[in-house]
Amino acid sequence: MAAGVLLVAALLSAHARADHQATSLQMAGVVFRHGHRNIMRQYDFDPYSNNVSYWPGGIGQITSRGKMQMYKFGQLLRERYSGLLSDAYTPEETLVRSSSSPRCVSSALCVLAGLFPPTDQEVWNPDLLWQPVPLYAPEEGHDKLIRMDADCPAYREEFNRQMSSPEMRAFNSNYSDVYRVISEHWKPVSDFEEPNNLHDHFRIEEERGIPLPDWTRGLYPDKLLQISNQYHIFRTYTPLMARLKMGPLVKDVVGRMIASTGGASGARLLLYSGHDDMVTGLLGVLGLPNRFKVRYGAAVFLELHSDPTGNHHVQVFFMADTDEQQIQRIHPVGCDTHCDLDMFANLTATVTPVDWDQECQLRGAEAP
Template structure:
């Protein structure tokens, strides 16, 4: 009897949660995804069979397979949110922003083609089942929220310490022979360390997925070890909370702020979805700040969905879903310090310390460097031009004044005086 009574509160809690789940209404969605399949960003020195000319669009560009992946993701989002999102595109319902890379912009365009196939009066050409959807972007140098490679000196110092941690050195020692083999075969310069695995993984992964020829020293066994080491290196990139705060905290803050505004009625009620088309590091940074960094680095067209739901008694909840690649479905994410069902209030409380108040200052960037260097070159150039114009005006004014004084002086010399008249 005592055992039954002790389980009663848990049973009531379960029933209460089940009741809440049944009456929750979706109010807003944040979607963040990685671009689709692409060509390598670069390759290693000995990879002679694969260079920029062997890829139709050059380095780091979206492939046709990447377009298909995001078109399929758009169809999946339509299936998931049909009825919540109107079938007809509306600028008031959805806002799409991308980092300033061709591959992320084109991924967003491909995705929107799947999400919003034109119907009715939105059909503008009966031969094309497509309509243009605006994709917004800002220069990557001004985008620390989505572009994780934005300079951050303090984070770089923290990461340099992570690379020297005993657990990292232990992995490098354990796989020392393999690492040396890989560095010898690829001809990569620099130190042999776990952090450099991306320079090996990326070109080989792109070549495999696009049926390009691998180097003759590669095989499936070596590839499995490369993938394992790359996943470990990606995990250590977000190893501490201080690093996570500076690499992903801004995005977490943006999501939290928009959801709080939606719950408070200060966000346009017509908007239903905010979408960011970005990179694997963007997704990993957000997942790390949610306390849910995955075992494997985000694959092509990986996506995170952060949903805001409202109960009948006007309480708000946050649900997070993630799919790691094109072969997986969306699975719920357990947010650290906020067990499901995670209330918006609790989500905000656990997230607040992970959000930078002044990212530039916390990164150790000086105020004058807040904008991109090109901006300052333009400003300095304009200031110098204005100074030259000002000096020219002053010089012209001075010349005019000197000339006028000289003319007055000459005039006084030429005017006859009374004494001169008397002499004559």
């Protein structure tokens, strides 16, 4: 498991806010999962997955419920950061990045609709109180930051090495009965990847009131959830895996915070619309002790503050459920409530690559 700073979470109010009485919010980075979606794939054993009438909008797409979740999340951001942002949308103040996945792009657009409703001169159509706000999504297969699908041979090698470790062999042995049942009713399965996908699939169908196959009894939800949790933990299982998988995102946020304290101009609000493994991975490298599968719209807030003396510190929050919008305060052990920016940068330095492209090369291999 990735080495990190042990964190202690304290549940705050539904709209927990940073203390602004003696501090001034300078910048915020918000990393969030997309909204509620349809199933991701169709299965031969599941006739409902092949009936498109059950999945309006398409397989893998955000649902109407998900759109509303993310729109309300945008409204929460507007309320939370009203003192940070201008009333009207200002391009220099906000930077929005998304995974190229359609459900993440759609989620980001819904967030922006809630965050930046047009005001006064921004209204261009009185029948449509919406305005276009740009976002940036790297091409699939080239995303180091959010989708984390850019090729990294060193990560792939470490992933495969850990999959063959005694710990993972023991884990797979413990769940061999689950793999056997799935193999009998679908296709050969020997590790956690497909059970993780099936847990998502069955949970979505259960929400829709769709009857699950009889053979899932005893597997869903408990055993498949346990396997799914391990799948997400494993993405940043070792310090090297955490550095290569989550390092670019951490470096981007912390680097922009440091630059802003030196007077560099830049966005005040950074938004990252991505997937569950991005959120769980960030929680993991920050050292959250109880890593778990996050829900739709889950978000991590990284906020930079300054006090009257000019010192800068970071406050971290976590929202587990966008429907309830309850926000947890997360305190790194070794930092006080107002974690000094330099200390926060030092604490995250172990997962911050100096040169990601070079570090992703296999040892002894030359970069192309």
